[in-house]
Amino acid sequence: MSGYHASLFRDARRAPPPVSAAALRGLRAEIARIERSGPYGAAPEASGIALDLPAVDAAFPPGVLARAALHEISGGAAHGFALRLLARRPGPVLWVHPVRRAEALYGPGVEGLGGGLAERLMIARARSAEEGLWAAEEGLRSGALSAVALEPDKAVGLTASRRLQLAAERGGALCLILPGEGAAEARLSHSAAASRWRVDPAPADVSGPATVRRWDVRLLRRRGGGAGAWRVEAGA
Numbered sequence: 001m002s003g004y005h006a007s008l009f010r011d012a013r014r015a016p017p018p019v020s021a022a023a024l025r026g027l028r029a030e031i032a033r034i035e036r037s038g039p040y041g042a043a044p045e046a047s048g049i050a051l052d053l054p055a056v057d058a059a060f061p062p063g064v065l066a067r068a069a070l071h072e073i074s075g076g077a078a079h080g081f082a083l084r085l086l087a088r089r090p091g092p093v094l095w096v097h098p099v100r101r102a103e104a105l106y107g108p109g110v111e112g113l114g115g116g117l118a119e120r121l122m123i124a125r126a127r128s129a130e131e132g133l134w135a136a137e138e139g140l141r142s143g144a145l146s147a148v149a150l151e152p153d154k155a156v157g158l159t160a161s162r163r164l165q166l167a168a169e170r171g172g173a174l175c176l177i178l179p180g181e182g183a184a185e186a187r188l189s190h191s192a193a194a195s196r197w198r199v200d201p202a203p204a205d206v207s208g209p210a211t212v213r214r215w216d217v218r219l220l221r222r223r224g225g226g227a228g229a230w231r232v233e234a235g236a
Contacts, residue, residue, distance in 0.1 A: 049174070052088055055230045056217060066223065069194035070165045070175040077215050077234075078178050081199040082149055084234060087115035089174065091146025094139040096124045096132050098153045129153035133160055140167035140175055147174040155179065161192040196220040202231050 048063030056064060065071055065085075073082055083105075086093050095105065104123070111118035124139075126132030129152060136150040148168075150156075156164070156177055168175040177193065202214040213234040219227050 049085075049089070051085060053217070053230070053232045053234070055232055056219075056228075059228055059230075060226060064195070064219070064222070064226075065174070066194040067174065068168050068172045069223075070161060070168055070177060070192060071195045071197065072177040072179065072191060072193040073197045073199060074179055075197075075199040075218075077199045077201050077213075078180075078197075080213070080234065081197070081215065081217070082176050082178060083110065083113055083117070085176070086121075086147055086149065087113040087117040089115075089146050092120050092122065092144065093117065094122050094124060094135070094145050094148045095151075096126055096135045096139070096148065097151040098129075098132060099125045099127050100153070101151065126153065133164070136175070137163055137167045140164060140171045140173045143171040143173075145171065145173050147176065149176040149178060151178050151180065156191065158191060165192040165194070193221075195222040205233075 048060070049065035049067055050057045050063045051065070105121070107118055110121060124135045126135055132150060132153055133156070136148050139145050139148045156179065164175050164177075198218040198220055200216045202216045204214060205212065215232050215234050216229070217232055218229045221227065
């Protein structure tokens with residue numbers, strides 16, 4: 001075997017040398033540093049995205065949502081929460097959902113959220129889980145969108161979520177995953193999401209107008225730390 005060949009390959013039958021505890025600690029520290037960093041190891045942005053929900057924003061003054069990152073939202077009010085957020089973000093938005101889904105976004109309802117979202121919103125109907133992931137990833141990577149929302153046809157695994165996170169970083173777009181009802185908390189360790197949320201309808205305040213929507217908002221996990229629960233008014 002030539003010296004050049006030997007420098008590229010090793011005998012697969014021989015066990016690799018043991019890794020010291022100190023080396024493992026150093027590797028874990030480097031992984032933590034990368035996870036705290038922004039795209040391609042750069043310093044994170046000074047400010048994130050605020051939700052325009054005073055109770056939540058007060059707990060995270062720089063903005064609770066990392067920009068150009070993947071965030072997962074589950075619960076009975078997840079769609080309303082996501083649409084309200086997107087209505088407050090400028091630029092074109094892609095919404096990807098399965099063909100088999102019986103319900104579809106209602107134009108007049110979306111228009112009522114304001115922000116011109118109805119004119120900025122594009123909807124892609126995916127025939128399979130793989131097609132939905134592909135559409136979301138390509139949209140994020142394109143650099144032409146401000147945000148992509150994906151209703152996956154099945155659970156988004158760690159590898160797929162990492163691909164979406166990298167695409168969001170490259171294209172500078174916000175990525176929202178809405179997995180629907182299910183044990184979202186049980187999958188906390190299997191996703192590259194920068195944050196995980198649970199949003200459910202809350203009882204109306206009998207002392208106020210019945211048309212004011214109220215949500216129970218729970219931040220389950222956030223990269224960089226932070227969690228909490230709030231009851232908020234989302235507007236009429």
